[in-house]
Amino acid sequence: MRHCGSAQLKQLAAVAFLVMMAGDASAHGAERGLVMLLPTGFYVTGGALAVLFSFLLLAFAPSAWFAKGASIKIAPYFAVPKTPFSCLSFLLLLLCVVAGFVAPSDPLSNPLPLLIWTGWWVGFTLLQVVTGSLWPWLNPWNGPVSLLRKLVGPRLAKASHVNLPVSVGFLPAILQFSAFAWFELVSLAPDDPPRLSTAVIVYWLVNFTGILTFGEKAWLSRGEPFSVFFRMIGMLSPIGVSQSESGKMFVLRWPGDRSLVADALPPSGVIFILLTLATASFDGFSETFTWLGFIGVNPLEFPGRSGVMFANTLGLLASPIILVVLFYKAVIAGAWLAGEREITGWMRLSGKLVYSIIPISIAFHAAHYLTLLLVNGQYLLIMMSDPFALGWNLFGMAHWHVTTSFLLNIDDVRIIWLTQTGIIVAGHVIGIVLAHAIALRHFGEAKRAVVSQLVLAALMVFYTVFGLWLLSTPSVG
Template sequence: MALAVCAGAPARAHVSEGGLVLLLPTDIYIAAGVAVVAATVALLALLPARAVAALFRPRRLRPGRGSRARRMVTNWAAFAVLAALVWSGLAGPRDPLANLLPLVVWTVWWIMLVALQGLAGDLWSRIDPWRGPVAVARRLSGPPPLRLPARLGHAPAIAILLCFVGFLLADPAPTDPARLAVIVALYWLSSFAALVLFGARWRYRGEAVGVLMRSYGRLGVMRHGRVGLTGWQLAAGRVPPAGLALFMLLMLGSGSFDGLNETFWWFARMGWNPLEFPGRSAVIGQTLAGLAVANLVLVAGFALAVRAGLWLAGGGRFRRAFRALAPSVLPIALGYHLAHYLTSFLVDGQYVLVALNDPLATGADLLGMGETYVTTGFFNTPASVRMIWLSQAGAVVLGHVLAVLLAHAIALRELRDPRRAALSQAPLAAMMVLYTLFSLWLLASPRGI
């Protein structure tokens, strides 16, 4: 995947980019959004600890009747679909907006499924395309012959995550069907080999897609017959290891840079006129450097906020506090993911339906849709653009509000003293208020192609 970023290829548009420039009074909306998050911080200082804990207390529903055999069927079905998509990428149309592989990878999986995973709960385990083949391989070969060194922690997953984001943001042609088919096939094969060789440890420490999906899945409202406020699983869960905590922070940092690197501001930093941009191949180095710096700044800022909070609270173990509070950024990451990709989903989701209707571009009409045209008319009227913007801003603000609530609940769980918990959260809460301003600015900023 890292090699693919450096390889030359014709430049194509990034899957999530667009040329929409908002003409709404966004300064008013941004100020209101920041005020909501700031008010949440102030309110938490007044709420009793029991009220905060009650927010994240789940309710038990009738337990579902899960079936391992049924899950194995869906896992094999997912593997078959993935194999068919790879074949489509190699043999289907060359147009990324007519080939199912890039549409499914970037629109159905990366936009829609990630969002559903974070909103509803763990869907990925039911459609994990490795579980079925790995189970068969285990029966044939026996237990894993190798042991993944514990000292590696989540380093393999972190490295793969950064390679994936680098490919998404810096590769000249991330939507090219044949190119993407090779990368998807190589990633599946290498992960399959690692799962057979190292067993479950690779699934939870090395296979970055699964680690990312499970992290978002812990935000879901439902799990094991219980339902609660988004984040209740994290509020009640165990403190993650250091590698996984860092992975979660990189999810937020990478998503934020995904938005930043499209703005006119970022083009100016690189010395390019966005209206005369020569293509992604001209800025691969700058994009990868920007991604690294953005993540370093976020991790350093988060660590500084945690350490300052412990100093205000009268002390505490920094490493444990850093690990415990890292999951609180996941609602922000999910909220920005929903907001950032909303416009892309509204357009590319239509292309998915068109491609399903005629997957090989042979004139078929499998869904009975007839001659269908993709529309972008909802970008042309003030009412619809205002609705889109308010939906995006609402997702960002709600994500930050949930993050503030979750961080406070975790601090209460760890410190067991309402006063110390409130003091420890002051710097982190201030950081989240500023991050709200930054995220809303990203959404409202003019973007290049």
């Protein structure tokens, strides 16, 4: 008999392990042990070097390349009314909330968990990276509020009844996103249909009250977290609208081009964007053997969410604080090296450079949820054909069988991991490019811009390694 090489033994062990541990996926993530046995060291090193070399190449790139983004006209612009689509979105959400209480409680067949966690939080979020923000048309508040105003008349004026203080900044969005992250990542059963229905009702009522109190513009720009988050994501879209002599046109442009001319965010806005990255990072880190060992939990005897709830709550609180401190230290240190001595200059530069974090946040989001989308996306399609388990087959997919065979084949697992690696590296490279372009506009000269990015670039390289390590380190999720 031939003797297998070390690499072949690792591959066979990986396949055997995955076969033994395979099981149904949950609505949020697979609760199964997984040890990545692929040789990942070269990929982690290569990813970090790719980000580093991107920074070094940008240091020698002509400044004229970043002066003005080019665009290509693709189609005449046409306005789409928001109220009808928002009303349809509200009715769909209402139907799913009712289903959360009365339909089967299995989160892989009940419409609400699949719609919220797979269709909306994963699929819809990633879609807007391509299309731009669709949330103003599809959020479940604009339509109902507009109809309510037509019914009530001038007693419910469009102008806000109370001004949302400027000093509050993005604090309402920060608090609500933190609550959302805790519910998703720490609470005992975020995919339990009745519990999720209750959470959706509370969330809708809070923001409906906020809109009626402060007005749509103020509340949706600083209070409702996903209006803020999706608007920031939309800045990465290659599709935009431009004014020309012949009128408005849809155009293709460089991803992230709009962030170069966006206003500098206040500290609360900076914290909000860093919060989105920190929660995505902690989501992956909390499942690693490293974190479980740190909090005194044996990963081979994982007690479930109830056993780590307190520790994960503290970790979720600490993650954005650590990231905010690292970001501000990196920006201020770089600005100091570039000759910026004024605190106002530091704050303005931080409020602009934080836009370069958005592609990294989305990269973590996409890489982390890729396998969930591949598996639970199949359940979502099946559910759409028979949403209430009544024997319907509306779209001919009700009798499909969900397959997870791609998680049992070493070659397919390698493709998935390489795809996740490419997403992480691409997000950081785009972030490096945006940071350089923003610094050029701030300082006005290439040398100071490059010097100002030295510490932030080092932080991005470190975060690239951290992101790739999360993908390859032993975990329980």
